[in-house]
Amino acid sequence: MSTPNHSxxxxxxxxxxxxxxxxxxxxxxxxxxxxxxxxxxxLGLRYLDTGAQFRAVTWAMLQAGVDVHDGxxxxxxxxxxxxxxxxxxxxxxxxxxxxxxxxxxxxxxVNAAVSPVSAxxxxxxxxxxxxxxxxxxxxxxxxxxxxEGRDIGSVVLPDAPVKLYLSADPxxxxxxxSAEEGxxxxxxxxxxxxxxxxxxxxxxTAPLVMADGAVHIDTTGFTLEEVIAQVVALAEAVEAHA
Ligand code: DC
Numbered sequence: 398m399s400t401p402n403h404s405x406x407x408x409x410x411x412x413x414x415x416x417x418x419x420x421x422x423x424x425x426x427x428x429x430x431x432x433x434x435x436x437x438x439x440l441g442l443r444y445l446d447t448g449a450q451f452r453a454v455t456w457a458m459l460q461a462g463v464d465v466h467d468g469x470x471x472x473x474x475x476x477x478x479x480x481x482x483x484x485x486x487x488x489x490x491x492x493x494x495x496x497x498x499x500x501x502x503x504x505x506x507v508n509a510a511v512s513p514v515s516a517x518x519x520x521x522x523x524x525x526x527x528x529x530x531x532x533x534x535x536x537x538x539x540x541x542x543x544x545e546g547r548d549i550g551s552v553v554l555p556d557a558p559v560k561l562y563l564s565a566d567p568x569x570x571x572x573x574x575s576a577e578e579g580x581x582x583x584x585x586x587x588x589x590x591x592x593x594x595x596x597x598x599x600x601x602t603a604p605l606v607m608a609d610g611a612v613h614i615d616t617t618g619f620t621l622e623e624v625i626a627q628v629v630a631l632a633e634a635v636e637a638h639a
Pocket of ligand 1: 425426447448449451452511512515545546547548549593597
């Protein structure tokens with residue numbers, strides 16, 4: 398049964414197929430997270446932040462004193478972790494073994510350690526299975542979802558009907574990320590983003606690539622609202638051709 402509020406929300410919501418999956422990949426600071434959350438809210442979809450999952454595993458390694466450059470040790474510890482993602486785009490959550498880590502996963506320590514942890518094949522295999530099972534459960538419950546990361550369109554969900562690849566100029570990315578982090582040093586932020594990109598794009602397992610069939614949006618010259626509008630239009634185009 399729908400309430401008046403729910404009807405109004407549904408009436409203003411763009412028409413998209415039930416169970417739509419949108420895969421969003423791109424570099425750090427390209428606007429992926431804000432765009433993915435905003436588009437999910439506009440389209441009435443759930444939202445899965447896979448970067449937060451890699452960050453959560455990394456946080457747990459640091460907490461346990463595991464050397465993040467020791468692949469076998471990282472693999473062994475990651476197998477024991479229970480990572481749970483909440484997929485409400487208005488308030489996504491992330492816990493590790495029941496502990497809320499949404500704040501601690503955004504620190505400089507995690508920024509510096511997340512790329513080597515993400516390069517460990519066993520960590521990727523573990524999170525790949527988790528990501529696919531979350532999406533399968535959402536679809537079974539009648540929800541669609543926007544999933545953001547680095548290998549979503551290429552590896553995790555290659556059959557997603559909408560695939561996006563977001564990029565932006567390094568200085569624009571650093572400015573956005575610095576603002577998100579409450580005004581961190583611009584030059585240091587840009588260096589940290591570029592260092593992570595180099596590792597994320599150069600690793601052997603599931604490197605950051607533009608997936609086959611992905612639509613490339615360079616967000617440098619656009620506002621967040623303008624990028625979200627482009628994503629909504631692409632989702633509506635899928636409905637038009639369904
Ligand atoms: O999107 P983010 O900055 O929160 O991602 C943090 C790190 O996680 C990023 O440096 C690369 C890694 N990552 C990944 O390897 N694969 C994904 N699907 C998502 C993130």
